[in-house]
Amino acid sequence: MLDPKFVRENIELVKKSLENRNYDISLEEFLKAEEEKRLLQQKADELRNKRNVVSEEIGKLRSQKKDASELIKEMKVVSDTIKGFDEKLKLLEDSTINFLLNVPNIPHETVPVGKDETCNVEIRRWGEPKNFDFEPLNHWDIGEILGIIDFERASKIAGARFSIMKGSGAKLERALMNFMLDNNISNGYTEVFPPIIVNRESMQGTGQLPKFEAELFRIVDPEFYLIPTAEVPVTNIHRNEILNEKDLPIYYTAYTPCFRREAGSYGKDVRGLIRQHQFNKVEMVKFVKPEDSFNELESLTNNAEEILQKLGLPYRVVVLCTGDLGFSAAKTYDIEVWLPGQQKYREISSCSNFTDYQARRANIRFKREGKKGTEFVHTLNGSGLAIGRTLVAILENYQQKDGSVVIPEVLRPYMKLEVIKNTINP
RNA sequence: GGAGAGGUGGCCGAGCCGGUCGAAGGCAGCCGCCUGCUAAGCGGUUGUGGGGGUAAAACCUCACCCAGGGUUCGAAUCCCUGCCUCUCCGCCA
Known part of the structure; x- marks a missing residue:
C-alpha cells in the first residue's frame, strides 16, 4: 500500500x-x-x-x-x-x-518504461546453450522414457496440471530442494519451514488480496488460503512488529509447496511441469533498511543466479518493464533458464524489491538506534529457485542421445547417483 | 471434541464493585550526580499511530490496556462476539 x-x-x-x-x-x-x-x-x-x-x-x-x-x-x-x-x-x-x-507500487526510476513483456530488457547472459548432435526432447518425453514422471495418474488422483514424480525423478526433486536450501544457508539465509495455509490477513499483508483472489486456492470452512509462494508466510513472520535496527538485515530461505489456480492461462503450457497447480519452490526473503534495498536486490538476484551456475544451466537475466512489473514490486529481475526442448529461455526465478509497499500493508517497522519514531522496512524476495522448472531444465539440458540424463556434479552427493539411466525404453 | 484459567506499556506485574488511569510498583534502557575504577546509591527520563502546528522542533489534540461491536455523560474496568495462550480429560500423526 x-x-x-x-x-x-x-x-x-x-x-x-x-x-x-x-x-x-x-x-x-x-x-x-x-x-x-x-x-x-x-x-x-x-x-x-x-x-x-x-x-x-x-x-x-x-x-x-x-x-x-x-x-x-x-x-x-x-x-x-x-x-x-x-x-x-x-x-x-x-x-x-x-x-x-488497489493501487500498485511505484516503479523505481531505473525500471524501463514499456507496455508489456516485449519491452523487458535483457541485462546479462551466462553460459552457452548446448549444441546437441541429436534432436533434444521435451522434458515430458524424457520423463516418460525414464519412467520418472507420471502425468496421467496424477490427473486421476487430482486433475489436470498435477504430476507424480517417481523413483529418480522424486529423488532429483528432493536433491534440488536440499541443494538450494544449503546453498542459500551458506549465503547467510536462515532456513524456515512455515505454514503453507494462511489466513486472510497474511494474504493481504503481501498483496495477494484483495486483488488476486482468483489466483488462489481457498479453504472455505474454516477460512484459509493455500499459499501461492513462500513469500506470503515468510514475509508475514514479522507482520505487526517493530524490529531493531541492529537486527537488520534479516535473510530467510524456505522450501514450501506452492498452489496456484492458474486461472486465465488455459491454453498455456498445458503439457509438462512448467505450469502446475502444485509445485515446489525454495524462496529467499529479505527485510532490510530502506537505503540498502536496491543493493540487496542485486545480491539477492546474484544468489539465485549462483544456483544455476553451480548446476551448469545457461540463463539470462531481464529487468521487467513498468507494464510487466508485478503489483507490489518496485523493481523485478526475472531469471530465465535455457530449455533446449522449447529452444527458449523460460522464467525460473523472479527477484523483487517491494520497497515499503508490503511493509506498510503488513505493518513491519524498525526503530533506528537513538532516533525517535519508527520507519517501515523494505522487503524483498526471490525464488531460489522454482524446483519443478529447475528439474525440467536439468532433464532437457543434460539429456543424452540414449535417453539417459546426467546428474550435475553438485547434486551427486545428494542423489548418490551420476546418471539417470534409460532402463525402460533403451 | 468436553471442562476450566487467562490475554495490561521493552519485560514482570497491580488495577478490573465505571470517573482524577497512558495506566501504581519493579526490572531493563537513557541522562545527570556521586565514586580512584567497577558495583551499589541518589535525582530525572523513557510507547505507538492519526490530525493540527513548525523551516525543523517545541507544543496542542484524538485514539490505543488481544481484536471487533454494545451499554454509559464517561470503560483497561460492565455486556456480547471472535482470535490467541495455558491446564485437565478425550482423540490422534
Whole structure:
C-alpha cells in the first residue's frame, strides 16, 4: 500500500506511475474523500475533547454530591453527534483504504518504461546453450522414457496440471530442494519451514488480496488460503512488529509447496511441469533498511543466479518493464533458464524489491538506534529457485542421445547417483 | 471434541464493585550526580499511530490496556462476539 500522505503530496508522480503500468485509475475521488476525512476527523476530535473535559467535570460534581443532570443531557447530544461523525468517517476510511489497496507500487526510476513483456530488457547472459548432435526432447518425453514422471495418474488422483514424480525423478526433486536450501544457508539465509495455509490477513499483508483472489486456492470452512509462494508466510513472520535496527538485515530461505489456480492461462503450457497447480519452490526473503534495498536486490538476484551456475544451466537475466512489473514490486529481475526442448529461455526465478509497499500493508517497522519514531522496512524476495522448472531444465539440458540424463556434479552427493539411466525404453 | 484459567506499556506485574488511569510498583534502557575504577546509591527520563502546528522542533489534540461491536455523560474496568495462550480429560500423526 502506498502512504496516503505520499499520494497526497506526489499526485503527479503517482499518476505517471499508474499510466506507465497501464492502470486506468483516477485519483480525484480518493483525494476528495481523503480531504473530507481529515476535516471530519478534526471536528470529531474537537467534540471528543469537549466530552472528555466535561465528563471529568461531571465526575467531580458527582463526588461532591452536586447536580450534573444539565451537563449529562448536553453530553448525550454531543455523544450522538460524535457517533454520527464516526459512521461517516468509517465509510470514508474504508473507501480510501480500499482505493489504496488497489493501487500498485511505484516503479523505481531505473525500471524501463514499456507496455508489456516485449519491452523487458535483457541485462546479462551466462553460459552457452548446448549444441546437441541429436534432436533434444521435451522434458515430458524424457520423463516418460525414464519412467520418472507420471502425468496421467496424477490427473486421476487430482486433475489436470498435477504430476507424480517417481523413483529418480522424486529423488532429483528432493536433491534440488536440499541443494538450494544449503546453498542459500551458506549465503547467510536462515532456513524456515512455515505454514503453507494462511489466513486472510497474511494474504493481504503481501498483496495477494484483495486483488488476486482468483489466483488462489481457498479453504472455505474454516477460512484459509493455500499459499501461492513462500513469500506470503515468510514475509508475514514479522507482520505487526517493530524490529531493531541492529537486527537488520534479516535473510530467510524456505522450501514450501506452492498452489496456484492458474486461472486465465488455459491454453498455456498445458503439457509438462512448467505450469502446475502444485509445485515446489525454495524462496529467499529479505527485510532490510530502506537505503540498502536496491543493493540487496542485486545480491539477492546474484544468489539465485549462483544456483544455476553451480548446476551448469545457461540463463539470462531481464529487468521487467513498468507494464510487466508485478503489483507490489518496485523493481523485478526475472531469471530465465535455457530449455533446449522449447529452444527458449523460460522464467525460473523472479527477484523483487517491494520497497515499503508490503511493509506498510503488513505493518513491519524498525526503530533506528537513538532516533525517535519508527520507519517501515523494505522487503524483498526471490525464488531460489522454482524446483519443478529447475528439474525440467536439468532433464532437457543434460539429456543424452540414449535417453539417459546426467546428474550435475553438485547434486551427486545428494542423489548418490551420476546418471539417470534409460532402463525402460533403451 | 468436553471442562476450566487467562490475554495490561521493552519485560514482570497491580488495577478490573465505571470517573482524577497512558495506566501504581519493579526490572531493563537513557541522562545527570556521586565514586580512584567497577558495583551499589541518589535525582530525572523513557510507547505507538492519526490530525493540527513548525523551516525543523517545541507544543496542542484524538485514539490505543488481544481484536471487533454494545451499554454509559464517561470503560483497561460492565455486556456480547471472535482470535490467541495455558491446564485437565478425550482423540490422534
